[in-house]
Amino acid sequence: MAGVTDAPFRAAVRGFGTPLVYSEMVASAELLRDRRSAALRLNADRDEGSIAIQLAGREPAMLAEAARLAEGEGAFLIDINMGCPAKKVVGGQCGSALMREPELAAALVRAVVGAVSVPVTVKMRLGWDDDQRNAPELARRLEQEGATAFTVHGRTRAQFYDGVADWNFIGEVKAAVKVPVLANGDVRSISDAVQILKTSNADGVLVGRGAFGRPWIISQMQAAVRGSPVPDEPSDAVKWEVALTQYRGSLSHYGAELGRRVVRKHLGWYAEQISKDKLLRDRLVRASDPEPLLVALARGDVAAAA
Ligand SMILES: Cc1cc2nc3c(=O)[nH]c(=O)nc-3n(C[C@H](O)[C@H](O)[C@H](O)COP(=O)(O)O)c2cc1C
Structure with missing residues (x-):
């Protein structure tokens, strides 16, 4: 999450045993232009270990080059952002705007898959708005290009962060592809984590705002969805x-x-x-x-x- 999931916060989350953390979204152009400032946001704590790095962009060659750089920075996975609703990002035709351009989205995945040896995944929303909920078809298309997993935030772009995430519709993406689908949106409690998986039949859960100020919650959720004893709430x-x-x-x-x-x-x-x-x-x-x-x-x- 931009402005939130920096290296010190990721360290806090990891400290409780959460294996998978993502960098903030980094614009590929910024990464290529100003490696030092982007590297600071990506990782820079060399002892952090490998992380999933999320990139944004709409130029296949530039995104591919940025992905190569990110792999060099220690990314064990490159995630392409096709979900960000922010006007600044959408105005540049990046983030969720890409859901309206499936051929360009496919070209981006193809270019990045061809550029790196680590897995390439995509974060998306349900679609642009309620009339264009194309996440299942888009995911199927991007799977053909080599995307190895999808995260689906159960809102449309038009919703921004309003309303509630539609966990049922995430299930339609899950049914459309063979690769893993991670469900996301409004998971704030341990029981939400269990419920989103039941409702969507997804393979995993990603947690955003629910971890603000409580990085321990993700390991508790993780235990609950695995059916293991849930760690006690820390003092x-x-x-x-x-x-x-x-x-x-x-x-x-x-x-x-x-x-x-x-x-x-x-x-x-x-x-x-x-x-x-x-x-x-x-x-x-x-x-x-x-x-x-x-x-x-x-x-x-x-x-x-x-
Ligand atoms: C402050 C903020 C920054 C975010 N930045 C990103 C981002 O950089 N990349 C991304 O994929 N999603 C980003 N998101 C969206 C979240 O990852 C997530 O999809 C969304 O908040 C819904 O999940 P939640 O209810 O668990 O927060 C951001 C959300 C917030 C509130």
Whole structure:
């Protein structure tokens, strides 16, 4: 998720045993133009291990070149974004706009599959709007070009993030292709994760907003869908420790000034998830140096935090 799933947050999610994490979406043109800034967003933590890197673009040769670069950065999987609804992205005819151009979408997959040796997957929505729910046909077409899995967010582009995700329709994509389909949209609880798989018959679940401020939830969902014992909810002190580690990780990843700015919204999400205390949230988000407060919270020192 652009602006959210950076290396420090991915490290927090991985810390609970979640095996598959994705980079933020990176525009292929940006990656080719400014490798350093794009590399910072992709990975740059060399010890992170391999990640799935998501690229956006509409020029097959450029996307292929960017994919080659991303593979060199450690991507074990390249995901092509055909789902982003943002006006800035759609205006450039990328993201979900590609769902209206199946031949171009096919050319993009063909070019990237030909350029890299890692699997190439596609993220899409149900279609452009309710009159053009073409995800099943598009997925079938892209499967022929070598796409090895699909993630389907159960909304149309016209919906942006409104309404509710249609988990049933994701099942139509699942029925249309032989490769794995990962279901996505509105999975916020452990029971949602179980239910989206039942409803869509998909092969896996991807979680976005549900993990904001609670990176531990994905491993709990994972256990539930596998029928394994669900790990206990971490204590508040452990949760604050996770927030503190992400805070420190952001400072070392981006440098102190940018790191503090980038991690601020995450601290707000942690506060909302852990304490519900609006004052505490405000203190964390506004502090020029929230570290002492985070350290106190991670120690369980409620008095210091009050
Ligand atoms: C802030 C934000 C940034 C996002 N950035 C991306 C992105 O870069 N690539 C992508 O495929 N989806 C992106 N998404 C969409 C999510 O991956 C996901 O498909 C959508 O939010 C529905 O799933 P959820 O209900 O689990 O969040 C973004 C969503 C949000 C809220």
